[in-house]
Amino acid sequence: MNTKQIAAEKAVELIQDGMIVGLGTGSTAYFAIQKIGQRVQEGLNIQAVASSKASEELARQFGIPLLPFADVEVIDITIDGADEVDPNLSLIKGGGGALLREKILAGNSKRFIVIVDETKIVPALGTFPLPVEIVPFAYELTVRKLQALGAQLKIREANGTHYITDNGNLIADCHFGDITDPETLHQQLNTTPGVVDNGLFVHMTSQVIVGHADGTLEILSN
Numbered sequence: 001m002n003t004k005q006i007a008a009e010k011a012v013e014l015i016q017d018g019m020i021v022g023l024g025t026g027s028t029a030y031f032a033i034q035k036i037g038q039r040v041q042e043g044l045n046i047q048a049v050a051s052s053k054a055s056e057e058l059a060r061q062f063g064i065p066l067l068p069f070a071d072v073e074v075i076d077i078t079i080d081g082a083d084e085v086d087p088n089l090s091l092i093k094g095g096g097g098a099l100l101r102e103k104i105l106a107g108n109s110k111r112f113i114v115i116v117d118e119t120k121i122v123p124a125l126g127t128f129p130l131p132v133e134i135v136p137f138a139y140e141l142t143v144r145k146l147q148a149l150g151a152q153l154k155i156r157e158a159n160g161t162h163y164i165t166d167n168g169n170l171i172a173d174c175h176f177g178d179i180t181d182p183e184t185l186h187q188q189l190n191t192t193p194g195v196v197d198n199g200l201f202v203h204m205t206s207q208v209i210v211g212h213a214d215g216t217l218e219i220l221s222n
């Protein structure tokens with residue numbers, strides 16, 4: 001079992017009968033979705049909501065019952081990966097492009113459990129480029145505003161053209177150097193016209209489950 005899978009399967013132990021479960025996106029979340037599917041086949045009675053079309057598809061493949069968002073008041077637990085985790089358990093997410101829906105799930109969850117391998121634990125956020133979701137309309141202007149905030153950025157591409165999120169938007173992958181005050185940067189970004197949301201998750205994490213290369217697990221919480 002690899003380190004991502006160890007962390008993912010530990011997180012899935014927290015799921016109990018009757019819960020509404022938020023499904024993250026990415027290669028670590030994949031292992032969680034797979035394990036949830038296995039538990040459902042063994043009789044676990046839950047319903048789930050997905051943070052991306054890809055995870056929705058996986059949930060279907062693994063036989064996990066999905067719930068329309070209109071029917072959800074609150075999610076009991078969301079399990080998701082991250083690109084970086086700092087000592088305050090602030091995160092960079094969105095490497096897989098699903099940051100907006102992931103944040104909606106996390107923000108509507110009683111518990112937001114982050115699953116990572118040890119390489120994601122950093123002293124300060126910012127080595128991984130911060131994904132910022134921006135609307136296609138006048139995106140060149142939005143890019144200039146982001147540059148004025150200090151970003152060196154690239155518009156994400158896939159198959160030789162702009163990468164388009166599940167919400168029909170673009171992603172600007174932004175380097176700001178070390179992000180020592182994620183709360184302020186989050187606010188600056190999300191008050192920039194044209195920005196839909198950004199991949200900083202501040203004061204949202206309940207627990208981080210870290211898989212180490214030697215096979216051990218570590219649980220971080222504030």
Ligand SMILES: O=C(CO)[C@H](O)[C@H](O)COP(=O)(O)O
Nearest residue numbers: 026027028081094095096098
């Ligand atoms: O935020 C995400 C997707 O938008 C992922 O959780 C993040 O990119 C980590 O991915 P992985 O588990 O594949 O390393």
